Amino acid sequence: METVVEIEHLNKSFGSKEVLKDINIKIDKGENLVVLGKSGSGKSVLIKCLVGLIVPDGGKIVLLGENILDLKERQLNVLRKRVGFLFQSAALYDSMTVRENLAFPLRDQKSKSKEETDALVMEAITNVGLADAIDKMPSELSGGMRKRIGLARTLILKPEIILYDEPTTGLDPITSKEISELILDIQKKYNSASIIITHDVECARITANRMVVIKDGAVFAEGTFKELSESKDEWVNSFFKHG
Amino acid sequence: MPIDLKISGAVLEKGSSPGVIPLLNAFKSFFAAVTQLSLFAWRFLKEVFKPRYEFSELVKQSYLIGYKSFPLVAITGFIMGLVLTIQSRPTLAEFGAESWLPAMVAISIIREIGPVITALIFAGKVGSGIGAELASMKVTEQIDAMEVSGMNPFKYIVITRVVAATFMLPVLVIIADAIAMYGSYIGVNLKGDVSFHLFFLQVIGKLSFTDIFPATIKTFFFGFAVGLIGCYKGYNSNNGTEGVGQSANSAVVIGSLAVFIIDMIAVQITSFFT
Ligand SMILES: Nc1ncnc2c1ncn2[C@@H]1O[C@H](COP(=O)(O)OP(=O)(O)OP(=O)(O)O)[C@@H](O)[C@H]1O
Ligand SMILES: [Mg+2]
Numbered sequence: 190m191e192t193v194v195e196i197e198h199l200n201k202s203f204g205s206k207e208v209l210k211d212i213n214i215k216i217d218k219g220e221n222l223v224v225l226g227k228s229g230s231g232k233s234v235l236i237k238c239l240v241g242l243i244v245p246d247g248g249k250i251v252l253l254g255e256n257i258l259d260l261k262e263r264q265l266n267v268l269r270k271r272v273g274f275l276f277q278s279a280a281l282y283d284s285m286t287v288r289e290n291l292a293f294p295l296r297d298q299k300s301k302s303k304e305e306t307d308a309l310v311m312e313a314i315t316n317v318g319l320a321d322a323i324d325k326m327p328s329e330l331s332g333g334m335r336k337r338i339g340l341a342r343t344l345i346l347k348p349e350i351i352l353y354d355e356p357t358t359g360l361d362p363i364t365s366k367e368i369s370e371l372i373l374d375i376q377k378k379y380n381s382a383s384i385i386i387t388h389d390v391e392c393a394r395i396t397a398n399r400m401v402v403i404k405d406g407a408v409f410a411e412g413t414f415k416e417l418s419e420s421k422d423e424w425v426n427s428f429f430k431h432g
Numbered sequence: 433m434p435i436d437l438k439i440s441g442a443v444l445e446k447g448s449s450p451g452v453i454p455l456l457n458a459f460k461s462f463f464a465a466v467t468q469l470s471l472f473a474w475r476f477l478k479e480v481f482k483p484r485y486e487f488s489e490l491v492k493q494s495y496l497i498g499y500k501s502f503p504l505v506a507i508t509g510f511i512m513g514l515v516l517t518i519q520s521r522p523t524l525a526e527f528g529a530e531s532w533l534p535a536m537v538a539i540s541i542i543r544e545i546g547p548v549i550t551a552l553i554f555a556g557k558v559g560s561g562i563g564a565e566l567a568s569m570k571v572t573e574q575i576d577a578m579e580v581s582g583m584n585p586f587k588y589i590v591i592t593r594v595v596a597a598t599f600m601l602p603v604l605v606i607i608a609d610a611i612a613m614y615g616s617y618i619g620v621n622l623k624g625d626v627s628f629h630l631f632f633l634q635v636i637g638k639l640s641f642t643d644i645f646p647a648t649i650k651t652f653f654f655g656f657a658v659g660l661i662g663c664y665k666g667y668n669s670n671n672g673t674e675g676v677g678q679s680a681n682s683a684v685v686i687g688s689l690a691v692f693i694i695d696m697i698a699v700q701i702t703s704f705f706t
């Protein structure tokens with residue numbers, strides 16, 4: 190299997206606070222990895238390091254064969270187009286319509302004509318089932334709709350790696366399930382590798398090929414959903430109980 | 433991490449003589465802030481001429497920035513001209529120089545009052561707007577989202593706004609000056625009867641190139657400073673929702689201060705050459 194994400198000895202502190210101490214993770218092409226961890230354990234920091242939003246203090250990050258810490262800004266931007274990132278808050282551009290939001294990542298691709306852009310936008314929004322909302326402003330959308338539009342925008346460049354930061358948090362169980370299934374569909378359709386951060390056991394059950402649990406800035410446990418949910422460790426087990 | 437340009441954070445250290453250390457700290461944080469702002473300006477200068485050029489966003493921002501401030505600028509311009517004329521009349525009348533009234537008002541407005549008052553209003557309206565908008569984009573991770581989609585948010589957000597502010601303020605100042613002259617014309621005619629033609633001749637006859645040219649040049653710098661400081665404050669906002677208000681606030685305060693400082697420098701330079 191081809192490894193597309195390789196994280197070695199990653200560490201990051203904010204001031205005197207060590208958030209990530211020694212993270213080691215590998216992901217294969219076409220694999221969904223779910224990351225569990227307490228709130229504030231550094232899950233968002235971890236995936237922000239992967240796309241260069243946060244510069245780690247040390248360690249190695251290799252995405253699609255490129256060591257991102259060695260890349261120049263321009264090369265990093267090229268690589269970023271192959272990696273999708275769904276923000277915890279969806280992060281829609283609120284001065285733009287949904288259509289403009291979706292087209293934004295495409296704007297510097299000179300080769301694309303207006304028709305091609307339109308077609309890609311239509312495809313992306315149909316994928317998430319919100320074709321009617323295309324000319325709305327983000328402020329007119331519900332939380333679940335925003336998440337989905339955020340997802341559509343993330344997917345528009347057909348990324349080879351997708352990073353989901355809590356894709357179902359704050360949504361009702363039915364919408365959550367739909368989004369989880371969407372994540373699964375995307376994996377099948379594009380054969381992409383994903384990191385999915387979630388507290389939602391149901392989402393993890395649906396999407397995970399493999400899971401890791403982060404504790405004290407390092408990977409504490411690793412395994413399939415079944416293995417971890419039957420874990421003997423009290424602490425790991427507690428993640429699966431509340432659901 | 434960006435440091436606030438406010439002179440603050442001066443803490444009394446234990447055992448130090450009071451008065452000296454806080455002052456020293458204040459200076460330190462002031463210079464650190466100036467350095468940060470200069471680096472931000474340097475980044476702007478480095479990136480502004482490099483492609484890709486965000487023309488459509490630039491046009492949109494120019495429209496928003498110019499259009500939003502137009503009514504306010506027009507009203508203040510009119511009142512400026514009117515009031516200055518009414519206030520100056522008694523003094524000039526004492527010298528029997530009432531026929532100088534239009535020219536004197538025109539010179540004050542065009543050289544100084546028009547550019548500075550318009551720039552201050554611009555700082556209040558546009559500077560705070562940019563500061564708040566960028567800060568909230570930052571808080572809601574929209575700037576990060578642009579970055580991870582491989583776009584350059586600095587180009588798309590900062591450069592377009594700074595360039596728009598730099599070129600829209602001079603336009604607004606010219607409009608404000610023109611409306612102020614109309615206000616002055618009305619003011620002159622409150623007591624007396626001067627035809628528009630005569631008023632116009634009196635103004636043009638006394639205005640020279642050295643009244644108009646330096647005053648116009650400095651408005652570009654005013655616009656640049658207000659735009660840049662608004663963007664700097666918003667782009668580097670870091671305090672969550674609270675930071676949005678802080679950014680808007682300090683964008684106005686520092687932007688207005690910058691206008692006065694640039695004005696002072698401009699006056700020195702102008703008087704050196706004339
Ligand atoms: N830019 C930053 N500056 C300083 N500290 C930060 C920054 N970003 C994150 N932190 C700190 O890092 C820690 C981990 O934050 P992170 O957002 O990664 O948590 P998380 O695991 O994603 O939590 P949640 O599940 O609530 O989203 C927190 O304690 C936070 O205070
Ligand atoms: Mg998080």
